[in-house]
Amino acid sequence: MPGADDGEIRSLVTSMTTNEKVALVSGQGLWRTAAIERLGIDSILMTDGTYGVRYSTTQIDAGTGDEESLAAFLDLINQQADDKGGMFGTTRPATCFPNGNLVGCSWDVDLLYRMGVALALECRSLGIHLLLGPGINTRRTPLAGRAYEYYSEDPVINGDLAAALISGLQDNGIGASLKHFACNNSEIERTTTSSDVDERALREIYLAGFERAILKSPPWTVMSAYNPVNGVQASENQWLLKHILRDEWGYDGLVLSDWHAIKDRPASLEAGTDLDMPESKPRKARLLLAIEDGKVADDILDRACERVIELARRCHANKMPAAPVDLDHHHALAQQIAAESIVLLRNEQQTLPLDAAAISEILVVGDGALVPTIQGSGSATTNPYRVDSPFTRIAARAGEHLKVRHVPFPTAGRAPTENETRAVVDAATTADAIIVFTENEKSRNGEGNDRDTLKLAAGHDRLIRSLAGAGRKVIVVLTMPDAVEMSWLDATQAVLACFYPGQGGGEAIARVLFGEQNPCGKLTTTMPVRIEEIPGWHTYPGENGRHVYSEGIFVGYRFYDLKAVTPLFAFGHGLSYTTFSYESMVLDRQEIGPSMGCAASVTIRNIGTVAGKEIVQLYVRPVKPGLRRPIRELKVFAKVELQPGEAKVVTLTLSARDFQYFDTARGTWVLDAEAFIIEAAASSRDIRLESRLACRSERFxxxxxxxxxxxxxxxANELAIPALTELLARKLRISGEEAIAILEKLNGSFLGFYDTLSWYVGDAINEADITALFDTLNRRTERISA
Structure with missing residues (x-):
């Protein structure tokens, strides 16, 4: 019954039995909501993931009982992405797009929208109504096991890219589920360890990306996280789900739990988690008992039922005809997204791009060049329709005069021997360039685990140093979930950061290496020199069930700026085969005040010889703010394409919120600074232009x-001195000048006002007089402020 109004939905809920209501808010099996046929309430089908559609034939088509469902779920969570066993064998092929860790480096909302459209088409072909993504938790530590799913350490990128993907999905009839709300930043004891975060950091960092995405493109659902937040399970956290999500942000969609995240179903329902996923007979029984005991209010249960029905109606009302999907076309899109996201970290003496006509031999090293790691491990893992082999795609560029060879070198499972290392060095003797494919150490990696090292796979550091030490031209191609240590960096000629590039990564890498794609990706997280420099490292991963986010608002590049620590690679860093000149910046106003925004027009020119894309980043740097703030913060960005010699004016708009911080004492966002420096930058450590913007702060x-x-x-209260002068003059029978002289003596005292005053006037003025005067001043101040 698509299009039914709210009154009809309420009438449906009124006619439901208690058992039907409990079933409706509890899910059915692993991936469906419950259907109530007698009332015409249809079920919807949902599945993971954030970068590809995972359709399990055994879990969805065949259906399972409770015991089999739990076993299948646990098998899924524990599955490794490079394990070609059970999960891929029972999962339909789909497009494995670049993971969040790489696609975030595109800084390209148009690409994310196109990716969302493609995911929607694949969902429609499989009969799926709701895709459980995107995931936008802040990458506060590169060790986090699910970091590969997420875009950035910065809420601006998280929010904007998520909104684009959501729009691509929902404009094409498939619901999105923005997750994991909130502070899902570690996989260690992830359902029991509390993320303890101060409110200002929550507001300015961890919730801001969600708020931004919901404002720009409201998702049909929001998924709560596994972990407690400040001691309360996210799925049962009324401050998060009611006060913030519903009341402040005005979100009116459905909230569902992460799978088996709910510990107390009645409490989660009270807090605002409408749908408990997946189905659990024990949790349903506990909810039914709580309802029968009068511990769950009827209106709360009914509102959750209404939201489930509203979601089902929305999914079916927006359902578009299923059509065969052109997976080859989607593969081409996956290649393009990867190619535009790969980050060129280093390029000495213009080693890249490679000129196939000018060199005679390339040596490709590493098992990862033949069988690449294209994605992370866990619930988001996709069965790729096809996979581009990097070596095959590189070899395809070989011609009559260019020879491309491969030598093996293990990426996981065992440490290579000295003989294997020597064999590679010997094989490189005649090569003009050596391309080394390397990966991170895979111990404790993926969903359910945090990494315990930033090091490369065993023997890889030594291999790279050995090749460089032998005078070879070394090009390193990195595959990793997040940052890795690079002790060999200065000895190499070029480094590509590919993160997890999806099924088209092999072709994308080849395009970048040979200059068919001018690299235009930029880092969305800061890369530390060593593991100990990670912000909050000294309190990671927590203890006694508490993980204190000790860096507060100083997450990622904000921490490195505050501590004046030089990172290995800065946030926003990424090289190109051309050069961009930032020529001028003009602001549309010279002063900012309460509720005011500002637009900056930046002129940028391609002064190189090839076409390219530059990501213009606009940072705001406060001058003498009311509370301590990061030195600079990204507020808006734009990706611009320029032909050689071409210049464009890029206009970037800053909102009033972009100049504010959250003052926990006042419980609101405030504008308070002497001025702001607006910085146009190529990275957080490469500021090209700046303009000063005066600030007219709010009066508090x-x-x-x-x-x-x-x-x-x-x-500090401007009403106080005149009133106190009059009181002292009257009570002490002295002149106004004499009263002011007494008040001046009080300056500098750390004691209370009356205690200090009594040292000079004794009992001539009693405490009640001062209290009465201050009460009067407080009332006058309140009237003036109102």
């Missing part, structure tokens, strides 16, 4: 006064 009512307030706080 002074703090309430009491007899215990220190003199400095009292004198």
């Amino acid at each position: 009512p002074p703090a309430a006064l009491s007899a215990l307030s220190p003199p400095a706080l009292v004198f």
